[in-house]
Amino acid sequence: MSSTELPFxxxxxxxxxxxTVRVAEGERLRSVELxxxxxxxxxxxxxxxxxxxALFVHGLxxxxxxxxxxMALLDDSVDGEALDLPGFGDSPPPDDGDYSVTGHARAVxxxxxxxxxxxxxxxxxSLGGAIATRxxxxxxxxxxxxxxxxxxxxxxxxxxxxxxxxxxxxxxxALLFTRLTREWTAEQRVRGVMALCYGDPGRxxxxxxxxxxxxMERRMRLPYFWDAMARSxxxxxxxxxxxxxxxxxxxxxxxxxxxxxxxxxxxQLVGFRMAQKAARAFRGSRMVTLPDAGxxxxxxxxxxxxxxxxxxLEGAGELGTRRAGRPDAGGVAAGEGAGxxxxxxx
Numbered sequence: 001m002s003s004t005e006l007p008f009x010x011x012x013x014x015x016x017x018x019x020t021v022r023v024a025e026g027e028r029l030r031s032v033e034l035x036x037x038x039x040x041x042x043x044x045x046x047x048x049x050x051x052x053x054a055l056f057v058h059g060l061x062x063x064x065x066x067x068x069x070x071m072a073l074l075d076d077s078v079d080g081e082a083l084d085l086p087g088f089g090d091s092p093p094p095d096d097g098d099y100s101v102t103g104h105a106r107a108v109x110x111x112x113x114x115x116x117x118x119x120x121x122x123x124x125x126s127l128g129g130a131i132a133t134r135x136x137x138x139x140x141x142x143x144x145x146x147x148x149x150x151x152x153x154x155x156x157x158x159x160x161x162x163x164x165x166x167x168x169x170x171x172x173x174a175l176l177f178t179r180l181t182r183e184w185t186a187e188q189r190v191r192g193v194m195a196l197c198y199g200d201p202g203r204x205x206x207x208x209x210x211x212x213x214x215x216m217e218r219r220m221r222l223p224y225f226w227d228a229m230a231r232s233x234x235x236x237x238x239x240x241x242x243x244x245x246x247x248x249x250x251x252x253x254x255x256x257x258x259x260x261x262x263x264x265x266x267x268q269l270v271g272f273r274m275a276q277k278a279a280r281a282f283r284g285s286r287m288v289t290l291p292d293a294g295x296x297x298x299x300x301x302x303x304x305x306x307x308x309x310x311x312x313l314e315g316a317g318e319l320g321t322r323r324a325g326r327p328d329a330g331g332v333a334a335g336e337g338a339g340x341x342x343x344x345x346x
Contacts, residue, residue: 020218021040021063021065021089021090021215021218022065022211022214022215023042024065024068024072026044026045026072026075027042027043027044027068027071028042028043028044028045029041029042029090030043032111032114032115034107034110034111034114035110036094036095036096037086037091037094037095037107037110038086038091038092039083039084039085039086039091039107039111040064040083040084040089040090040091041064041081041082041083041084041111042064042065042067042068042071042081042082042083042084043080043081043082044071044072044075044080045075046075046076046078046079046080047075047076048076051076051077051078051079052078052079052120052121052144052318053078053079053080053081053117053118053120053121054074054078054079054080054081054120054121054122054123055080055081055082055083055108055111055112055117055120055121055122055123056070056071056080056081056082056083056123056124056128057082057083057085057108057122057123057124057125057128057129057131057132058082058083058084058085058088058089058125058126058127058128059124059125059126059127059128059129059150059152059295059296060126060127060152060229060232060233060236061088061193061229062088062089062125062126062128062296063084063088063089063090063215064082064083064084064089065089065211065215066082066125066296066298066299067080067082067123067298068082069298069299069302070123070298070299070302070305070306073302073303073306074306074309077306077309077310077313078121083107083108083111085104085107085127085128085131085232086099086103086104086107086228087099087224087227087228087231087232088228088232092224093224093227093228094107097231099228099231099232099234099235100235100238100239101127101130101131101134101235101236101238101239101248102134102239103235104127104131104232104235105131105134105135105138108131108132108135109135109138109139109142112135112139112142113142118139118141118142118143119141119142119143119144120142120143120144121144121145121147121309121313122135122136122142122143122144122145122146122147122257123147123148123149123298124146124147124148124149124151125148125149125150125151125295125296125298126149126150126151126152126269126270126295126296127152127232127235127236128151129148129149129150129151129152129153130151130152130153130236130239130248132146132148132151133146133148133151133153133248133251133252133255134248134251136251136255136256136257137251137252137254137255138251140255140256140257143255143257144257144318145257145258145259145260145312145313145316145318146255146257146258146259146260146282147259147260147262147305147309147312148259148260148261148262148278149262149296149297149298149305150262150263150264150267150269150270150295150296150297151261151270151278152236152269152270153248153249153252153270153274153278153281154239154240154247154248154249155240155270155271155274186213186214186216186217186220187213189216189220190209190212190213190216193212193216194209194212196268196269196294196295197268197269197294197295197296198294198295198296198299198300199264199265199266199267199290199292199293199294199300200266200292200294200300203300249277249281252278252281252282253281253282253283255282255283258284258285258286258312258315258316259282259284259285259286260285260286260287260288260308260309260312261275261278261279261282261285261286261287261288262287262288262289262290262297262298262305262308263275263278263287263288263289263290263297264289264290264291264292264293264294264295264297264300265289265290265291265292265293266291266292266293266294267293267294267295268294268295269295270295272289275287275289286308286311286312286315288304288305288308290304
């Protein structure tokens, strides 16, 4: 990416303060200084002491807020924290400007090593799913279970609706897009994102929409916003082209942790057809399909995802008794093993 493609990004220690990041009731934010990177961590106190740790990793253009609903539902099962990847949410850009999948995975590993919280129940959505897959493959000692929501794993035939996002990786496109959309309001941008990421944007509450608009306004004032988006998009594309032991599908086959796969039938960014391939790649995995969900099932159907995760814990022998609960998107068909398909209607 040329130095003239996007505006100059000042060093992290001189970046302007553009606004306060939203913190939901019961949540806490803290900043973690690590070699070459500073991460903002979002957490909430567990319901009781002694619960196993969990770490949540968001996708491209997202933040730790994407996990707030699910974290609240799981506070009786895990001691959860979600991170803002470098350059996203409230985390400044990485010192080395490395937004590759490997670079992001390195940041996750550095945090887990420094905090001593591993092994954790690791969650990942979209880009975060690719990152979590790589972490689980190269550092199995850090991962207790793996939960992937619409993971961004390589597809040969990419959906047409996902092409514009992929084009951000092309040099010059991000700058062109910023010029073409200069007059767009934050509300217009948020509606576009929700139409792309949700199976049914109508599930977003008025309060949720207002919060998303406020966060969009904050992000658009960050001088590195489009740089982080473009470079991370390029990181996904580059990861798709890697072969051999560094290929994401090959790494998926190396994952030892019990794995839960969640796919949405209305996902416009990750092909629903990839669900069966993922179920074959992750050995002994459990799969949940939500026909009416889009790309962010943990935000659209958090109760269903929480219930499926508890069943993963129970299947892995980490949950003594099943907590009764009714999913918000239909029934759950129990079962496990390679390619178990627990289809949930919405």
